[in-house]
Amino acid sequence: MTDLATSEAPAGAALAETDDGTARLHRAILIGIAAALVVAPFVAYPVFVMKVLCFALFALAFNLLLGYGGLLSFGHAAYFGMASYVCAYTAKNWGLTPELAILLGTAVAAGLGTVFGALAIRRQGIYFAMITLALAQMVFFFSLQTPRFTGGEDGIQAVPRGKLLGLLDLADDRALYWLVAAIFMAGLLAIYRIIHSPFGQICKAIRDNEPRAISLGYRANQYKLMVFVLSAALAGLAGATKAIVFQLASLTDVYWTMSGEVVLMTLVGGLGTVFGPIVGAIVMVTMQNYLATLGAWVTVIQGLIFVACVLLFREGIVGVIAKTIRKPL
Amino acid sequence: MFELLGIPPQALFGQVLLGLINGSFYAILSLGLAVIFGLLNIINFAHGAQYMMGAFVAWMALNYLGLNYWFALVLAPVVVGAVGVAIERLLLKRIAHLDHLYGLLLTFGLALIIQGLFRNQYGSSGLPYGIPPQLAGGQNLGFMFLPNYRAWVIVASLVVCLATWFLIEKTRLGAYLRAATENPTLTQAFGINVPLLVTLTYGFGVALAAFAGVLAAPVYSVNPNMGGDLIIVVFAVVVIGGMGSIMGAIVTGFALGLVEGLTKVFYPEASSTVIFVIMVLVLLVKPAGLFGRPA
Secondary structure (H helix, E strand, C coil): CCCHHHHCCCHHHHCCCCCHHHHHHHHHHHHHHHHHHHHHHHHCCHHHHHHHHHHHHHHHHHHHHHHHHCCCCCCCHHHHHHHHHHHHHHHHHCCCCHHHHHHHHHHHHHHHHHHHHHHHCCCCHHHHHHHHHHHHHHHHHHHHHCHHHHCHHHCECCCCCCEECCCEECCCHHHHHHHHHHHHHHHHHHHHHHHHCHHHHHHHHHHHCHHHHHHCCCCHHHHHHHHHHHHHHHHHHHHHHHHHHHCCECHHHHCHHHHHHHHHHHHHHCCCCCCHHHHHHHHHHHHHHHHHHHCCHHHHHHHHHHHHHHHHCCCHHHHHHHHHHCCCC | CCCECCECHHHHHHHHHHHHHHHHHHHHHHHHHHHHHHHHCCCCCCHHHHHHHHHHHHHHHHHHHCCCHHHHHHHHHHHHHHHHHHHHHHCHHHHCCCCHHHHHHHHHHHHHHHHHHHHHHHCCCCECCCCCHHHCCEEECCCCEEEHHHHHHHHHHHHHHHHHHHHHHHCHHHHHHHHHHHCHHHHHHCCCCHHHHHHHHHHHHHHHHHHHHHHHCCCCCECCCHHHHHHHHHHHHHHHHCCCCHHHHHHHHHHHHHHHHHHHHHCHHHCCCHHHHHHHHHHHHCCCCCCCCCC
16 A cells, blocks of 8 residues: 555655664654653643653554554554553552553553454555544444443543552652653653664565565565554553543543544654654644633644645654754654 | 244334434445545545534524425535535645545544534534424334334435436446546546546535435434544445445445344344444455455
């Protein structure tokens, strides 16, 4: 299939991705992000920053699949939301410590991703998007109909934040913040590593020309499935962390609008750029915060941004920057 | 009266009827999606929103202009179809050269805008729309009571679906359309105005959705969210049927509605997911869809 990320050729395509200058620049940006994470809770409201970080990780996970696997999933809410439910349920009803609950949520998302991914990669392009959307809607109906597990319309409320490893109390926002920041940074580094590993290079080769990659002896479907599972697991990690931060898991997290939101964040930040989704998440979460009082107008504005991005601004914020400085970001 | 597996026939046939009604909406909507996809190569995510607009145009025509159901049945497809034509000319045309997935994203954005605007104006609780007096009441068939309006919905959808099939498969215009679907460049070289054909096709697909919306207005309440979830089910229907065949889309639509209705009788918990489960089974057995050609 032709795909979204390369048809617009974000700046990286023509430039060698392994040249030293780029690697140095990326390292500097990663260090800059780590530094910003240290400073952030002192200049901004920690819960807001944690929300941004959860969504940024979610968008990074989505972009791993779209930007580097060339697969547009319209159902990523399923992994985000299901992990969120599992984490909330086990932390509240089984009394798991937060790190175990988050890990369990991530594992369930990975399992779900394995099943759904194996089904969805049987079709390509537009069908792939429709299948992932339909499968996610199935998860939504399942969540709606099993209130014993999900709390139905109410969701799972008052999830205890618990004590990290049974020792460190996370009820304090500052304490929790360091955990969330660490999870985010680990996720970002993992994704960065995946993209730049031999595995990531093969995924890009399959994205750009699947028949050719197959003719070179790569089992394209296995790679696609693997990148799908990784993406689902990381989306689950973001969802599970969000459940601990907000002490809530609800139907919103598994609904198709959530899948649309993560697409939008990635689109605004820059499809197929390493750091774009982070910028997109910051922009969109900040916007939602300011517009929260406007009710249904938020939907209208999101739709307008969608249309404007597709028509006028396909490279996204980071994509434009990358083009200007002529280095892949 | 006889009973089937402990289910009273009234309930059974009632659900079968409701299933067929849902099936007619699936059929009309997936038909529109297939026609649009054939020529424009995009999946029209705004299809559900346009279906909802059809229902709203009917409601507005009645409440603001005093025009009854029968006028609305003509007016709504024309008005919403015209909006579709404008969307194609102003927006979709600009991204026609890009990857198809951008079309999906653009129409998704449009769906959000349309839904949001209607929700702002009319809230999300739904507005009532009465059954036209000519179709009130029903027939007692002995084994069940058949409301006239429901029978009308099924008959009208069947007629529209078959007329569309006839238009595309048996007329000269349809032949142009099929030629343009197969090879637009060559078709244009023969002097057929393909860009116009593309615009009209999109408008026609959208008009079909609006027609379904008017049919649905008296069955379900007129609600800004009525299309949002429906369109995802229709996507699953399209995946099951494959978009290669017009008749395939019609048959799949009705059949899946029927299956959904029967599920509601025998295992109600699964009724909202049965179509997705069938989609999974079809993907496992015949990934190209029941009527699809392998890519």
